[in-house]
Amino acid sequence: MAILEVEDLKVYFPIKAGILNRTVDHVKAVDGVSFSIEQGKTYGLVGESGSGKTTTGRAVIGLESIYSGKVSFNGTDITNFGRENSALRKDVQMIFQDPYSSLNPRKRVLDIISEPLRNFEKLSKTEEKKRVQELLEIVGLSPESILKYPHEFSGGQRQRIGIARAIALKPKLIIADEPVSALDVSVQAQVLNFMQDIQKELNLTYLFISHDLGIVKHMCDDIAIMYKGRYVEQGTITDIFNNPQHIYTKRLVSAIPDINPRNREKQYRIRQEVQREYANSFNDYFDSEGLAYGLQPVSDTHLVALPERG
């Protein structure tokens, strides 16, 4: 059974206007997204800025209120679950994008990491300290650093503190929102390796949100490409990278810089071609509002947003 199931998720933000501040319209940040993730897998959500990928992640964990649709975790409906459902909150955790703003600068590492523990587990001071030290060791930081403040750490170390906080309650699902985009390549490698290690150790499931297709390819089993709040394509890594069907996916894949300088001319030509195709056939792939169509299956695993054929 899938650990996380999302059905027709919609997150709309109201646009208010007039002196009565009435809602005149909605921004459809997420407009009908469905997916499911099996336990222990990594599901990648890819898109450009403004595509709604972060909003989807935040809605799943309950940081955005859901307009309509259903989110179930382990078979339980957790749509718009409130504080009273705190037992479920334990099992779903989040790693935030920016390691500089997601840690309270006035709190010590001990307090940052033990906050989830204090909320859910009744531990004595010494037990708590021991647990935090264990967690720090898991993420490769020295246990002595519990009394330090966030500013005393580098970006990569801060991100690992964020991860330690996320895994403190042994969650089943982690939503990682661009976990490495603020980091240098070498530090990026460190965090990604580490995320893979703890995934194996704790049998974690990831919802991995990123705009970097190279990293998504490295980390994920299945991915979905989002555009303006809707899916344009969903499939396994092989489906998407070797057999992209939607023009938007093709454009995205062709835009990744190739690490081999010998392919430069070829890449440039492909990009120009795809760009032309994108300009010419935009109307075949998007509806009159410039949004993606509903998904049609291409194979068992591969779905593409195409207009229904008459």
Place this chain on the structure above:
Amino acid sequence: MSNKLLEINNLRTSFRIGDKYYAAVDDVSLTVNKNEVLGIVGESGSGKSALAFSIMGLHTKARVEGNIFYKDQDIANIAPAKLNKLRGDDIAMIFQDPLTALNPLMKIGDQIAETLILHKPEMSQKQRKDRVIELINLVRIPRAEYVYEQFPHELSGGMRQRIVIAIAIANQPDLLIADEPTTALDVTIQAQVLDLIRELKDDLNSGVILITHDLGVVAEMADRVAVMYAGQIVEIADVHTLFENPLHPYTRSLLNSVPAEGQDKLHVIQGVVPSLQKLPRNGCRFAARIPWVDESAHEENPELHEVEPGHFVRCTCYSHFYFPDESKEAQVHGNS
């Protein structure tokens, strides 16, 4: 060689911390030729942006030593008035963050026109406006007349970055310095902006210094690449050599830490980039990050060695370097 556009000799840029100066760019020498893209790669804190700012003379409080020859003129030791004549005209810069590089209270058209007013005062108002519209079209922004009247906040990130490029190329510079021009952009926009820079370079026959931390961008764009670590160039070579036969341990580690086809585990560089004050000023600066390599492998005062024509590597440790998960015998490559 008349092809040479920029020649930097032993540049040292130091910042004052407390009452001491610390070099962020330490003894850097390089050249840029006409119609050439020189890529400068390095992580944050490697001094690549400090180098760019030194060339442009934008450091007001730093101590800049050494020579920067732009077409036989030493712009590191030049009167500010003379430098102002060159900046924005012969030498231009594309800044990293388009949101902070543009004035939020000024119309797009006026911002582009500013550099024309400064460097081409003989232009009439009509000519100037035509040129600005032409520039907006050149960077492929549709409805140029409309955008002319807009303010930066009305444009998307990609459009803003293109405006920054339009300002930089307004006077057809011979040397273009692009400091992480696409870091803030989405991949598809990045591809467009990079293609644009390349086409402009071909049209104007100018030299480009492209500063980035993204190895993919370098592989796509550069003709030659300099890798910087802790203020120094550790390896410099043409782009094919660098990607096919990287020698310096830092270059190799960096290439190994990027996700690639069929790679199971990413390489992690141990430790962190030392801060300016704690940076060892003697010996190989990368030694602390590769502790498994024997100390005797490093030089006392590492210098750039020309291992093959045009391919320079700092320190001798490259010939003894191996990744910890490789066996020691695997290090045959290197001195060959």
